[in-house]
Amino acid sequence: MYKSELEALKKAGRFRERHVYDVTLDDLASNDYLGLSRNKKQFKKAVKLVNEFTVLSSKASMLVNGYHPIHRIFEKEMAEVNGFSEGLVVGSGFLANMALIEALVRKGDMLFMDEEYHASGVMASKLLGERVVTFKHNDVADLKEKMEAHPGKRQILAVEGIYSMSGDLCTKAIFDLAEESEAIMIVDEAHSAGVLGKKLLGIFEHYHIRPTERHIKMGTLGKAYGSYGAYILASKTVISFLENRAKPVIYSTAPSVFDTALAMVNFEYIQENAKALRKKMAKRQEVVKNMLDREIESLILPIEMKSNDFAMFMQKGLMEQGYHVGAIRQPTVEKPILRVILNLSVSTQKLRHVLALIKHNTVQ
Numbered sequence: 001m002y003k004s005e006l007e008a009l010k011k012a013g014r015f016r017e018r019h020v021y022d023v024t025l026d027d028l029a030s031n032d033y034l035g036l037s038r039n040k041k042q043f044k045k046a047v048k049l050v051n052e053f054t055v056l057s058s059k060a061s062m063l064v065n066g067y068h069p070i071h072r073i074f075e076k077e078m079a080e081v082n083g084f085s086e087g088l089v090v091g092s093g094f095l096a097n098m099a100l101i102e103a104l105v106r107k108g109d110m111l112f113m114d115e116e117y118h119a120s121g122v123m124a125s126k127l128l129g130e131r132v133v134t135f136k137h138n139d140v141a142d143l144k145e146k147m148e149a150h151p152g153k154r155q156i157l158a159v160e161g162i163y164s165m166s167g168d169l170c171t172k173a174i175f176d177l178a179e180e181s182e183a184i185m186i187v188d189e190a191h192s193a194g195v196l197g198k199k200l201l202g203i204f205e206h207y208h209i210r211p212t213e214r215h216i217k218m219g220t221l222g223k224a225y226g227s228y229g230a231y232i233l234a235s236k237t238v239i240s241f242l243e244n245r246a247k248p249v250i251y252s253t254a255p256s257v258f259d260t261a262l263a264m265v266n267f268e269y270i271q272e273n274a275k276a277l278r279k280k281m282a283k284r285q286e287v288v289k290n291m292l293d294r295e296i297e298s299l300i301l302p303i304e305m306k307s308n309d310f311a312m313f314m315q316k317g318l319m320e321q322g323y324h325v326g327a328i329r330q331p332t333v334e335k336p337i338l339r340v341i342l343n344l345s346v347s348t349q350k351l352r353h354v355l356a357l358i359k360h361n362t363v364q
Helices: 001-010 038-052 069-082 094-106 119-124 141-149 173-181 236-245 255-273 275-290 308-320 348-362
Strands: 026-028 088-092 111-113 130-134 155-160 186-189 215-220 230-234 300-303 323-328 339-343
Touching: 026 111, 026 339, 026 348, 038 255, 038 300, 069 088, 088 236, 094 119, 094 141, 094 186, 094 215, 094 230, 094 236, 111 119, 111 141, 130 141, 141 173, 155 173, 173 186, 230 236, 230 348, 255 275, 275 348, 308 339, 308 348, 323 348, 339 348
Parallel strands: 026 323, 111 130, 111 155, 155 186, 186 215
Antiparallel strands: 088 230, 215 230, 300 339, 323 339
């Protein structure tokens, strides 16, 4: 059963399987941008925090009695520091996008989604029928044209702060258009929170945008924040509406108490060490500029491969040299890429080495 479908995936070079990777490999594949996944001091802080409470796990959905004081403390801290009125913890980034898009786009509304928006948002949008319009990636002219052609009771934009595969930043012009049009903005900051801005708060801080009641920020805790779960920041009205209408919030067990605690102590660590972390990022971006003549503003470096098989070949060869990079294939991307993450826990010397290996094997 399903064997023929699996064989077709193998033939197309799109077959996937899980691996427990060698922990001695230098990690240039994951979204652990700041290297916090190995920080045992922070882990112990989270353990100590959770042990201060009688209840240690979630128990139930947040609307029954799974809402823990640590959840509430984290929500309030995230909202206050990021300049939003209210926060909401969610089980995962996937669930956060499902919650936002399925719940907020009501009858008579129109959703405008960047064509490179995350698969979780795309999946949620399939529930909306004709209320969804996709616009060309980061193309404000195409977005404006489509917004004019598709008026609605509410117009809602869905963009990412940093796009996960290309490493592109959402253009400031899209924020400006949303402001001019009084559109609601859903901004997925999964890959920009912890990476952009003076205090590493993300794209809003990077562009010096003060959040308004029309802005909604969501992000994950499993990337720069070195934990698991997600959060949504918005006005009190929007958060209350999600509590009442968002199925992933209503019908899911509350997020892990420990993971929320770990994200909170890591968030505080990032705030305290933002200047030093930004300096480390700049050094790695400078390596990319010097070696590949590419300017990047994120910690994501995509390098196009000529085929799926060659992407897998390159990944295997780099593993033999002690490096783990991502070999990303369809349907995640249109053309296969090596996705090199400028992980701060990997030295600039090793980054130079891995880029030299890639360059040697890909430049004809």
